[in-house]
Amino acid sequence: MTDALFEVRAVRYAYDSLPALNGLDLTIRRGSRVALLGANGSGKSTFLRLLDALDFAQEGTIRFDGETLTPERLDDDAFAHSFRSRVGLVFQNPDVQLFNATVLDELAFAPLQLRLEKQEIRQRIDHVMNELDIAPLAGRPPHRLSMGEKKRVAIASVLVIDPEVLLLDEPTASLDPRSQSEIINLLAGWSGDARTAVTATHDLGIVEDIADHCVVFESGRVVAEGPPREIVQNEELLYRTGLLHAHRHRHESGVVHSHPHLHRHGDHEHSE
């Protein structure tokens, strides 16, 4: 058993002729909580899809726990079953993730496809519903859920398989501040020796809460890595990678001026 869970080497991936990943190198360690930072189109989402073996590297390799991820490998029943039980992806758009009739069916979907025992499925559903406080929603269809509820159910539908690796694509995007902080608390609580989390986000404000390691993406490449505190304070880097933008601000005195803005909700963090 090595310390490296995902080993990504010189990976390239392009949609038609549009490159998304350009020779990406990265190691994700077991038990770490990684934030992938980058502007829209920097390749974060593509990278998560590759980590979840929905797409495969066109050049280079991705190894999961020593096994190279290839379409052929995922055709193997035993490997596919173990991979899908160990790795879960929460999609950015919950309308894509919630395709079942009711919340209960949604939570049951993954365990059913993984052929768990009925008794076991019931227990897991009850457990995750309590943990995420969604038990009252069990019989509801997805179109009767608020955005925050949808997000929580989407996360629950993955947590119900009790994965070792949780991949999250923009978990706090398009949420109101309260739902956002609920999700952050939830993710902050999801940790442990055997639990690895990889979160793609461009929301700098949540990074310190949900990650102990930061990776900055630009044009399909890793341009920086480090502890969240360091990365968030590296203004020059953030400007260059499009994570920071000038923000026009009107003070009470009536003076208007521009200053860089961190995407943090709740307490505002200004660095002038």
Next chain:
Amino acid sequence: MRRSFIERTLAALLRAMEHAAASERLSGGRGFLQSVDPRVKLLGCISLIVAAAVSRRLTLLGVLFVAVAVVALATRIPAAQLLRAWAILFAFTAAIALPALFTTPGDAIGSVAGLTITLQGMRSAAFLVSRVETSATLGLILVASTPWSRLIAALRSLHVPAAVVLIISMTYRYIFLLLRTAEEMFTARRSRSVGALRPAERRRMATSTAGVLLGKSMTLADGVYDAMRSRGFRGEVYLLDDFRMRSRDWGAAAVFAAAAALAFWRGLR
């Protein structure tokens, strides 16, 4: 004043959403049939619809209609809504059946404005109207007493394959998303000056809205496929199958079966 095609489309979209909301509300309530196993209700209502279809007696159809109406009220479908559905259905079916009073050859029983009405024509129209009203009321009872997700799951008892059951429930789920999307697109377009558009432009607006919707549907389909694979879907579909027949359900099944058998027997004689 004729409403614009946008107004009419919006009204239709909203009606569908309202209908779904109403049946969701009713099926979650406490009525006579709400707590019965959905499989029993599905098979029971279908066999009564078939019994109504088979009947060759108008009196039996009348009795069936009254019985079904009582059950509908016991299912707590508001009487006003029931009457409204019947009235619309009657107006609709009667309009179609009306010429049959005169076109059907047979024994003359009277005349209107120089046209001969035949007994056979009258009976034929009565058959059509009573069958349509009875079957439709049974359909209404079904959706008003059963959450749609349970009803779809109950299709398994008709030996519908699991993959098809999943497709049906997924379709129903995404209808709401697409209804909402279509509504937003039309609302946005209504606010622009549609009245000034030439007919060809209006047609292009309607069809390109449909095109946008189709594009969205296909993009969603790709996304959903990824979400399914990510959670272990590999082609075979497994579904929750947790229906359990209780004594109450057996009782309801027996009543349905007896009613249908009686109706078959009387209707065919």
Next chain:
Amino acid sequence: MSVPSLCSLCLCGEFNENTSAPNTSPRPRLMYLTCHHMHIPDGYLSPSTCASLYAAAMPFWAMALRRLKRNLMSRFVPMVALVAAFSFVVMMFNLPLPGGTTGHATGVAIAAIVVGPWGAVAAISVALLIQALFFGDGGITAFGANSFNIAVVGALVAWVAYRLIAGNAPLTSRLRVVAAAVAGYLAINASALVAAIEFGIQPMLFHDATGAPLYAPYPLHIAVPAMMIGHLTFAGLAEAILSGGVVAYLQRADLRLLCGSAPDAADETASAAVMRPLWIGVAALMVLTPLGLLAAGRAWGEWSAADFADPAARAQIAAVSNNVLPGNVPAGLAHLSSIWTAPLRGYAPPLLQHAAIGYLLSAMFGVGVVVLATFALRLLATRERSQ
């Protein structure tokens, strides 16, 4: 007051209600049976007709599932679901037609063009099932009939017409817009014709002891023209406009969706297996057809070109197919008055022979549409392989 305006016997009824926006009411009302499109409800077709049409549709459903599974693997599940949802919603669209009227379309041709004939058969059937089960639009016993008419006949006719006309034209070609429009027009008319035949055979096969028709009361010589006039004009036009318009839009905005029907696309139909469900369906109909004959009672109307030339017949057709409003019934009846006395009475003692021939002819005609469509599919497939 709600006034139903019926476009024809085809049941494409539409109710305009002058109510306030429904979503503002605190307690939502059941809107059952007030949908825009009315497919065949329960009560119009005899149980045996319904059973036959379930039997006829069944092999096509099985085939669609098999081929979708093979060609798309597991991807077919979300794809069919989303196309079904799309067609459900698009059926509610009010399409502006030339002449200031509006009409509805089914989306069957556009579905066939984008996801192929088998995807369309599956998706449209699912949309129809949801309409029948949850929205009271079309009957539950008549679901087999509606699926056969709209999903099976419609999708196959649309696909064949589109492929034949579009040929090897480039994806952005104007010809493809025309092909889609014609495909939609033909598909919906083929569906309507099959439905009209189903209606039309009811009165001659099923009546009670007094001779009163038990189900749809109009014989073929009324049902067919009544259905076809509405469809050859409004409904056909609406389908043509939708199909052509969406293809034109996709050519501008999303060409990738048209690739399924591209000249070099792997042909979904290139297999002899296509014929199997067809023959099973035909066999089912053939076995069931003689059963119907036993009950045959009334003459098959001799509607012919002469009927259309005869002004009285045309008046009758118009009266049956349009504006059968409670409000203007007297006017409609005045038109009708001239014709009751003449042709219909003449048939009073029905000739069994007549009925048998008529029934067989119409059954074979319905089947023939599907046979021809599938033959053409196969022809296309072999021609493309040999190229």
